[in-house]
Amino acid sequence: MGKTLKIGELEARIPVIQGGMGVGISLSSLAGAVAGEGGIGMISTAQIGFREPDFDTNPFAANYRAMEKEIKKARKIAGNGILGVNIMTVTRNYEQYVRTAVKAGIDLIVSGAGLPVDLPAYTQGSGVKIAPVVSSLKSFTVLCRLWERKYRRFPDFVVVEGPKAGGHLGFSEEELETYEKNSYDSVIKSIIEKAREYGEKAGIKIPVIAAGGIFDREDMRHAMELGADGVQVGTRFVTTEECDAAGAYKEAYIQAEKKDICIVKSPVGMPARAVKNRFLKDTEEKPVKLGHCYQCISTCKQRDIPYCITEALVNAAKGDMEHALVFCGENAWKCKKIEKVKDIMEEFAQAAYEKGEFS
Template sequence: MSKSLKIGDLEVKIPVVQGGMGVGISLSGLAGNVSACGGLGVISTAQIGWREPDFYEKPFEANFRAIEKEIKKARELAKGGVLGVNIMVATQRYEEYVKSAVKAGIDIVISGAGLPIDLPKYVEGSKTKIAPIVSSLKSLTVICRMWERKYQTAPDLVVIEGPKAGGHLGFSREELETVTDEAYDDVIVSIIEKVKEYSEKFSKKIPVVVAGGIYERKDMEHVMKLGADGVQMGTRFVTTKECDADEAYKQSYIKAKKEDIKIVQSPVGMPGRAILNPFLEKVKTEKCKIKHCYQCIVTCDKKTIPYCITEALVNAAEGRVDEGLLFCGENAYRADKIETVAEIMEEFR
């Protein structure tokens, strides 16, 4: 039986964190059910308000409103379980996203796609825990040093996201093509050792979970042998009945073959992993007309981008899969059926 994951005074009965997947893939339906089954359910705030009537004109207001709505709905499903949000550091008005989630009473903010240097300031005075996502020892060290110097604090949880993860990745394209499993295991161990130093310094247990390529129980057992306290898993949860994505999105994973899963260059400047489809074939040679800016990522330059990532992700989430960007982890091709969150959590218990 797996040990529970303790994050300060929070206890996650099964040490599985469900990865935050935007736009509209992990909302209250998926996150609430993962929490109810003993895991840590995570809502992605990336363009979370795309279904709000004023999203086109006022994306920020729509998103902040939707954060509150989705957290409330997830709480109703979670049966007292632990809930988190994933907020990308690269999000425009990042601070306000964090404060919206804190105000709505979220248990933990998980943050990557950049270094969340001032995250401790944004949760000040609340019970909300904070967890950076890191891919290297260097990024963890920078964050921990800055948090110690500026805020006299350390993370409550650390998420190590490896090169097999889905969506935007914290690696160069060259690293993604050359890094081996064995070499990255060494990186995981080095990060865990550094986290232990900060655990001792701040007299608190800082658990570490590993993400990227986690698909079945043996993957969890492998990283726990390296010293991890649990895992974060996104791709496996996409093909569940409870996932918030459209059925066509889920079927794209089930139909995908191993050779369909590609490293792509996101228009916001980071490499990512996605399923090859007519949309990705089209944007290789053709620039899409940018009709509107949805104010998503700070690194986006609408004059030079080949397509609007918000539009591409919304299309995918709503089931227009041939016109959308289908982010996925390396193991998406292994999905062969729709299952339930409860069945997955039982496997990891």
């Protein structure tokens, strides 16, 4: 047997992590299917309780309850597969989201949108694997130093997310322009080298997962040739039968052309990538009147925003495209049909075989 993606005692047969996509895009159906096919399935916790009856009045309770439900449902689909949750560091009540996931028996937690400085404290004694999402060698180094000093531990793995990713991005608009002109490969290589250095120091292996713009077997092969231990794939899984998003959301990808993929300024203060649509045009000309706050992101400044990002993303998940913010990766325009998770995973498995990762 050749190399598989090993994270501690966890072992994925195919070195693919399905990216966590919120709101409501990667829940139990998609995550369970990917895990069941030998990858690692990820549930996004971002406003996960939007379908709960008390979401408007008590979003935190609704979200915690929905997390437990979705993890339980995903387990039934995944069998013995590996499941994780993606929890943004800037989520209000971040600690409680993490503790809820641990209590629900999740295998691993990935946290981006800021550095998850105290994630080890919230998972201590649980055995849950933890990883940051980073976009630079500096951020990875800073986090490792903090975790080593405060908790005497290092990440179990690291997700390196490049500028072609979907949704909120860990880059300024100026950086995005620079990275689009230059290769991001050197950043990935530098983090791989640093992860090896820290791993030797700690006596462990710290796998590096390349993310952002990984769409097909060629992208995966390139990442593995750089030295990555696996890849994270988001956009490609949206247009699958198993994806939890509404059909209209998937159709927005299928109908999108390359020119329709754009960078927008998110209401919560970060650049983001989305499908250009009528909603974005309308809100640029006339902000939407805000009627309710769903307590989502700590960086949101309610007085200054043109629309509520929770409402716009919930509308997208439900298929209300007239009032939807449709997050996507740079390669969303390549989605031309509805696929099955099984077929996509087989494609990535073949890429790994070609690279000689499996026997």
